[in-house]
Amino acid sequence: xxxxxxxxxxxxxxxxxxxxxxxxxxxxxxxxxxxxxxxxxxxxxxxxxxxxxxxxxxxxxxxxxxxxxxxxxxxxxxxxxxxxxxxxxxxxxxxxxxxxxxxxxxxxxxxxxxxxxxxxxxxxxxxxxxxxxxxx
Numbered sequence: 226x227x228x229x230x231x232x233x234x235x236x237x238x239x240x241x242x243x244x245x246x247x248x249x250x251x252x253x254x255x256x257x258x259x260x261x262x263x264x265x266x267x268x269x270x271x272x273x274x275x276x277x278x279x280x281x282x283x284x285x286x287x288x289x290x291x292x293x294x295x296x297x298x299x300x301x302x303x304x305x306x307x308x309x310x311x312x313x314x315x316x317x318x319x320x321x322x323x324x325x326x327x328x329x330x331x332x333x334x335x336x337x338x339x340x341x342x343x344x345x346x347x348x349x350x351x352x353x354x355x356x357x358x359x360x361x
Contacts, residue, residue, distance in 0.1 A: 241349045242284070242342030249337045251309040253285055254302075261298040261306070266290075266317050270340065271332025272310050276300065282347075286340035287331045290314060312336050 259278035267273040270286035274294060277283075289310040300306055313324065314331045322330045334340075343352045 242286075242340050243352050245339045245341060247309045247337060247339055249309055249311050250289070251339075252305050253288065253307040253309065253339060255300045255304045255306050256283055256302065257281070258301050259283075259299075261294045261296055261300060264292050264294065264296050266320065267332070269322065269333035271314065271322070271330070271334060273332075274307050276306070280346045282344045283352075284340075284342040284344075286342065287334050287338060290331075309337050309339055 255276055257276070257278045259276045259281075261274060262277040262282070263273065263275035263284075265273065267286070270284065272286075272288045272290045272292075274285045274288055274292070275282055276285070285307055287310050288307040292307070294300065294306045310331045312330055312334060313328045314320070315329055317329065320329050322333055324330050324335065341352050343350050343355060
């Protein structure tokens with residue numbers, strides 16, 4: 226069972242993860258100890274960070290492009306690793322995602338939020354199944 230700070234207000238239903246509505250700049254924390262294995266722009270996920278721990282990979286999507294961690298960094302549960310990113314991002318080569326006004330977005334998004342995805346042995350699982358109610 227993963228333990229650590231997690232805000233669940235505004236979470237949508239599971240769709241290879243959950244969406245957690247939050248204002249731009251909201252702090253995001255490591256939900257477990259691990260190693261940062263990806264940092265960059267990832268299509269529909271927008272700016273993304275992946276935290277790996279043994280057979281588990283946690284993806285934080287639609288984060289700030291002002292990364293505070295790098296690939297190879299070791300992080301501990303509860304460590305501040307990112308912030309919720311902006312809805313609109315500019316200058317990303319190959320970004321095909323746009324809002325209704327034609328402005329480029331931080332992946333497939335209509336507003337600021339965190340998309341939290343969890344894979345165990347490369348199979349997506351509902352992140353809500355991994356957290357104790359007392360962890361909120």
